[in-house]
Amino acid sequence: MSGHPAGTVKEKETANVVWSGSWVAERLGVELVGDGTPEGVRELRELLGLALRRNPKRAHLLVSNVLGKHVPQKPSVVYGTGFELGRRVRELLGDAEARRAVVLGYAETATGLGHAVADGLGTAPYLHSTRRPVEGVARAGGFEESHSHATSHLLLPEDPDLLAGDRGPAGADAPLVLVDDEFSTGNTVLNTVRALHERYPRSRYVIVALVDMRSPADRGRLTDFAAEIGARVDLVAHGSGTVTLPEGVLEKGQALVAAHEPEPADSAAHEAAGSPGPRAADAPGPRPCTRVDLRWPAGVPDGGRHGFTPAHRAILEPALPAMAARIAEALGDARRVLILGFEELMYAPLRLGTALEERTDAEVRYSTTTRSPVLAVDDPGYAIRTRLVFPAHDNPADGPGDRYAYNVAGAGFDAVVLAVDSAADTPELHAPDGLLTQLAAHTDHVLLAVVPSYVPSRPHTYVPERQEPPMLPEPLRGPAFSSYAPDEVGWLLQDLSDTELEAPTEEREEAIQSGGAHYAESLPVEYQPSDRYQELFKAALELSAARVARAVGTVTETVLAERGPRPVLVSLARAGTPVGVLMRRWARHRHGIDLPHYAVSIVRGRGIDANALRWLAAHHDPADVVFVDGWTGKGAITRELSAALAGFEGFDPEIAVLADPGGCVRTYGTREDFLIPSACLNSTVSGLISRTVLRSDLVGPEDFHGAKFYRELADTDVSGHFLDTVAAHFGEVVDAVDAEVKELLAADRAPTWEGWAAVERISEEYGIHDVNLVKPGVGETTRVLLRRVPWKILAKRGAGADLDHIRLLAEQRGVPVEEADGLPYTCVGLIHPKYTRGATGADGKAVESK
Structure with missing residues (x-):
């Protein structure tokens, strides 16, 4: 097995670069076509490789080398690509419209890309679709992804007005920027726009993709669609081309997958392809992971599932260097490091990765786990060289199932930093067949960084019934x-x-x-x-x-x-x-x-x-x-x-x-x-x-x-x-x-009210006849000595160091301390109902008699 999966820097530096789509292209006749020039073809192949997946709707998979999903890549390259796309959108819109824009990304693949585009725009709030329903948060919309293995997308903004079109001054609406990793048939994006336009009509949409891979026939659909809804629809892409698919490609692809998939017993093991890794055979057992306390800034969402605003961005940015420093300290002398994100949680680990790149001289790469099942073939001409298969660990709404990490095993990483949100830090993650254990078989050092799962502070299923009056600050x-x-x-x-x-x-x-x-x-x-x-x-x-x-x-x-x-x-x-x-x-x-x-x-x-x-x-x-x-x-x-x-x-x-x-x-x-x-x-x-x-x-x-x-x-x-x-x-x-x-x-933890009974008894025994003047317990007795005019202190016989400060305060204020038996408390402070000459206040002055 090669020590570096297809698409990594070291392989591209070799004299004879092998395109990571050649294996599929040769066997299926699938080909990437650029702009008709050799340079265009080369650029497209640098952006994309090819793989196969078991999917009845589409056999081939375009594997991006700059997305940070299946292929580990420098975080700065992944983030920089999305950020630059955001800058291009800003130039297209102009400053005035860009300031009103809202960015929507697609789960799970484009959640981090969309967030980077929003950053490039500068002032845009960001929301991504999600496949994780959240109790108490109403849907603001949803749509279907026709070719995907998991089709349903939910839109769950904390602010129910986030997607509204009238965010600007009178007469000006907010452009909606939709971001996906690829724009192929255009069905997913057009379905989204159509659904949202019915609910939140606006005059302008911008579609952003890493690659525009539409066929000539599909290119005309966008113009027709814009005319249909009466809005302007623009497209901004990092690269463009088409995919040629020969007759019967779906059936041929499924046959190839069937021929190369391992037996079911093997698929439940560490990987579906490639060797078990350098440590699996000889290591005595999985090494424990090291938790890194990120100290993620309070109030900052883990991503855009419920919306991410410029105000959140302003808090996160200055906090990144310190979080990266904590990761770097835990990494020690690791020289080749993978930051591994988790399904929809792409942006937070990506930004931790960019900050870590600036903090350390180590070689840092970034990718994320995924729901998408893809065939792994250990060949330099195939984009997915190895895969780890592990149980879902975030209690998904669709029930248990397998999840995947690609091009991690055998990649030569001497440390992996797994970043998950707290909802995914479950026993399944730490189980013997869980992701942490499997990562430990392929690297010397596994770190776990948990980002707090963001819970909307104003779930709008509650707001209509409980809206506070405006005077409450x-x-x-x-x-x-x-x-x-x-x-x-x-x-x-x-x-x-x-x-x-x-x-x-x-x-x-x-x-x-x-x-x-x-x-x-x-x-x-x-x-x-x-x-x-x-x-x-x-x-x-x-x-x-x-x-x-x-x-x-x-x-x-x-x-x-x-x-x-x-x-x-x-x-x-x-x-x-x-x-x-x-x-x-x-x-x-x-x-x-x-x-x-x-x-x-x-x-x-x-x-x-x-x-x-x-x-x-x-x-x-x-x-x-x-x-x-x-x-x-x-x-x-x-x-x-x-x-x-x-x-x-x-x-x-x-x-x-x-x-x-x-x-x-x-x-x-x-x-x-x-x-x-x-x-x-x-x-x-x-x-x-x-x-x-x-x-x-x-x-x-x-x-x-x-x-x-x-x-x-x-x-x-x-x-x-x-x-x-x-x-x-x-x-x-x-x-x-x-x-x-x-x-x-x-246990039975029902209240006994033992203390109340004791207070009533003490009140009568000491002639106070007012339970409010009996203050039981160390805490309440301390308050009496600090704030009130105490009469005496009852201390449980034999009480030790817990009462040292009580004895000192009582000494300073001239209050007697009496030892007593049968107290359910360590001590009790008594306030006399009448003042007596000689009692002192907190300032040490005598209290006049009454």
């Missing part, structure tokens, strides 16, 4: 609001940073207990930790980070198992927000998916922010929303949320929490009451955001609840440090998480 995001990265969380709050809301702790306590004010109408003065306390926080974080990571993994995996693969995380600001961010990071780390995450306000006694719920219902299916909090105490917020959601259709009141010592919820990471370090501090561990505020003179009936962004505390902010420290332990706790989740899913 988009979520606030960092760095303008909070120190979190913009993709980590969107705050459904209004910014009250310029409003004076802080009051001394003792004044707030007096107003709250007297009924003169609600706790959410003001803010406590932000506690500024001493050096000793900051060191204690760091020690606590170091001690419990792995424990927190395990709880994060457990609650996230439970949510994914029980609430579907694409939940919408909605954290209860602000204690729930760091947990929501960590859950989102776990989902990305473990599964390569980017979960939407928002933070909303809920206020005891006042309910959840109704306008935030309206915004969520307008942008997501309420059934997908999962509310997230840090921990449960006595379950007051759990009850508050359940009551508040009674008037809103579709939302599940269940809260997912990191720790549930009170036994108040079904979905939790642990029921142990331990120190979650984010409870030790206030805004400086929560993105520099204050508690939420609900006051009638600041929050109107159509406003979100408010909060402040403490920019001035940036020097003491440890929000990112907390997240990074916990996330660094994700890898080491995966096995423990999997075991724990398996047990939890089989």
Whole structure:
């Protein structure tokens, strides 16, 4: 077997170049005809080879050497070819029309080509057809591909108006640019235009193809079709020619395929043609693949299945070098590298490949897997030299079946980087007969790069019933609001940073207990930790980070198992927000998916922010929303949320929490009451955001609840440090998480409300007679010491390091700590219903008696 499949650079550099279509041409009499000149024939043969496939409609296959589908090619050549076609379209249209244009590519072969054309146009949004239906996304159209083995195409844009013709100013419509790898009979493209023109009429279409291979008879059809629909239709192609097909070519082709196809038992093996590869016989077994964390930019789609806008492009471009650097680092000293994409996922791996070319001196090639079954023949005059056959691994709608990778085996690659979207990162991919195992038999190093599968944020099956009023703004995001990265969380709050809301702790306590004010109408003065306390926080974080990571993994995996693969995380600001961010990071780390995450306000006694719920219902299916909090105490917020959601259709009141010592919820990471370090501090561990505020003179009936962004505390902010420290332990706790989740899913997790019963008992035993002044658990006790006027702390006898920060805060504020037996919590904070002389507030000043 040749070490380099037909069409690769090394073979073309030989003195006697063998055309990769000669094998088919000689046996079937099929021939490529250029423009009538020897130069034209040579250029066409450089672009195309020939192969055979088992297809009752067309036996031969034109195999492109610059598409990056069947033949590995330099990524820069593949991308540059499409980009240049886009430039030519821009010149044809002129700047004004080009700015309004929309580009539509064809699945699966031309998804990357179409995207490159859109890039060349510069400002065009891009959509490609798909054969993967997506639940909750309505079809904007569809069409049939008459000669294909898989005929049905779906159009599933996130923006239902993307394909509308009236995107320009009055009197000007948007040209539609349709991109396919070849334009042969023209049936597929004309079927598309006819279907779309009935629904979205426009005055101009441009067809783009790598090669225009129409027969003379078919060339006249385009002119007639344009006249029929009353629109201008232009064609831009990289090369042109025709295919001559002798009489009976279909039958001859099928006979050739039958003669050269292996027996069924062999077709299920690694390849249908060629040797088993250099390592298959002598290697002890498949080598494990190396995962590469791309850190794909949040909010950027994996491709054009639901639309890709210039705004997405502006985020992706500057992120490519860093992603390529991570791949290059994982590749080590590999010198010949293949970036292997996955079916419709062509553009993302292509751009990773172009960035890798610029980053490394290694020889980089690019191709993708495919649904298309093609005969492999190990001959220099045949375009498909080898093939790998493996089971489909993206749970396709048409059921299980074989998929293929061509010209990979025996090609001399010492590393293969397989790029898939997260929907395709399934057990089938990692199975003994899966693609990763088969790749490992033909290369020394297999890397897996998972691009998060994009889930439309506004599936338009939901929008008509739940359109939000225009006065509701988009979520606030960092760095303008909070120190979190913009993709980590969107705050459904209004910014009250310029409003004076802080009051001394003792004044707030007096107003709250007297009924003169609600706790959410003001803010406590932000506690500024001493050096000793900051060191204690760091020690606590170091001690419990792995424990927190395990709880994060457990609650996230439970949510994914029980609430579907694409939940919408909605954290209860602000204690729930760091947990929501960590859950989102776990989902990305473990599964390569980017979960939407928002933070909303809920206020005891006042309910959840109704306008935030309206915004969520307008942008997501309420059934997908999962509310997230840090921990449960006595379950007051759990009850508050359940009551508040009674008037809103579709939302599940269940809260997912990191720790549930009170036994108040079904979905939790642990029921142990331990120190979650984010409870030790206030805004400086929560993105520099204050508690939420609900006051009638600041929050109107159509406003979100408010909060402040403490920019001035940036020097003491440890929000990112907390997240990074916990996330660094994700890898080491995966096995423990999997075991724990398996047990939890089989267990009875019904709430026991043990904590509520204990709080009622303590309230009576200590003469408080108000459960709101009993704050159980490490997290709630910490809040008491930071924000309220505590009376005493009850600590479980023998509690250890989890209470070090509690003891320090209590010492600083002169609050006694009493050991107690029979507590279901590690500690409980008590707020006395009446002030006594000598009590101190958060600033250390004496509290006057009342």
